[in-house]
Amino acid sequence: MVMDITFKDVGYTYQVGTPFESRALHEINLTLRDHAFTAIIGHTGSGKSTLVQHLNALLKPTSGTVTIGDRVITPETNNKNLKPIRQKVGMVFQFPESQLFEETVAKDIAFGPMNFGVSEEESLKRAKEMVQLVGLKDAVLERSPFDLSGGQMRRVAIAGVLAMKPEVLILDEPTAGLDPEGRRDIMGMVQRLHQENQLTVILITHLMEDVANYADQVVVMENGGVVKVGTPREVFSNVQWLRDKQLGVPETAAFADQLIKKGFQFKQMPLTETELADELLPQLPQAGRNDNVE
């Protein structure tokens, strides 16, 4: 089944009808295609987390409609029978390690699938698979999740969502607070899931390098609205515009931007170091010669 997700004129207000009302989203029109890798970027408080919680009906729009595959969610939608959506759309929250609760890692990972009616035996089998997938050793399966390091807990929490075998995977800043290697590991794993298992991935991140390296579509948010949708190259080609939105650009793009101001020319905005080097080399008068190093 095609799992396109479409937002039509979606608005969301927290705590409607109270003096604490705060409008977090307005007039969102957006399509997230099946099998795409979408990155959502935006200044803190721009509504990214609120937006993605609509993708598995944890939040229902206060106006407009969200279509998830063949299910239409409107403000009137009943809270019952949302489970099939939640199984298909797996969600890894910001700091997901706070959701661990079982005695052992294996049981915690098996918790999700068992809630969706998978047998205990099959769920524990998946737990074993997933632990390897997220780069942990089999030995952790029988340990208490509370005895693990922060980074290991994060991986267990991600494994717990992957074990549900979702078709869409949402990750809300999955690498926040991890060391560079942990970051690379997790992003590498997400990319493999996207490429090998055809998972639709939606990634919220503040790391523009990750956007440049992995995403094929970028959604830029500001003050609860979507201000731009495009490929990473389209979005990152206007460095000044992004800075105005209080967003960064990948180091390579920032570097290229500086060079452009100094008179260099680029056919397209380089997003990776290789691209940058390839375009830069022919323009350097003494490329490859190092006899004038001081």
Place this chain on the structure above:
Amino acid sequence: MSNKLLLGRFIPGDSIVHRLDPRVKLLMSFYFVGIIFLADNWQTYLFLFLFTMVAILLTKIKLGFFIKGVRPLIWLILFTVLLQMLFSSGGTVYWSWGPIVISSYGVVNGIYIFMRFVLIIFMSTLLTLTTPPLSLADAIESLLKPLKVIHFPVYEVALMLSIALRFVPTLMDETEKIMNAQRARGVDFGEGNIFQQMRAIVPLLIPLFVSSFNRAEDLATAMEARGYQGGEGRSKYRVLSWQLADNLTILAFALVTVVLVILR
């Protein structure tokens, strides 16, 4: 979820009631519960009702928020009123069936009790809507101070109270977050039979406990690192100051008492 827990939450504002000393508001709320028992006829109830309405007007907060305060208790109130109506006799009897009598006396008493409940709830809602929880804790500390002579641990109790109050919103956010995370893993909260519902609570409570203990430990470390000693000689960031308006408030309540005594 969080909408339901809104009840009695502080609503920031700049009205004269907001600016009153929290000690006055606390004391007068209790005092009001006391004097409401002086009311015994329609004139006194009407007078107290008008007084309460004026107080509410002064807060510049919509009446709706006060009425919302009554809602969770409405069944208890109606039950009490019904008991009063059905089982007290006297005056003209309208209808009777065995021990159950509806009399004019019962009906009037029922209405009075209803008024009493509503006015008390309005006044205490007024206190919590216009006073930040931490100011309330300060007020309690200040009012308990005399108990130090009998070695009551005033500072410690006040500190516990303010920490508890400070972390209520944090804990509520945390609860919401963990509930959402577990919902995403297929938990249905508030569905199914009582046994299933209790089971659904476990994946919520354990992470909540773990994070609360971690937070408590962090807080203790942070306080020690900053040299917290507690107790004697510690100055306060929020200083309570008694002003003319506070004296006038007390005067107003004294006048209300006098009027009540005259009218009853």
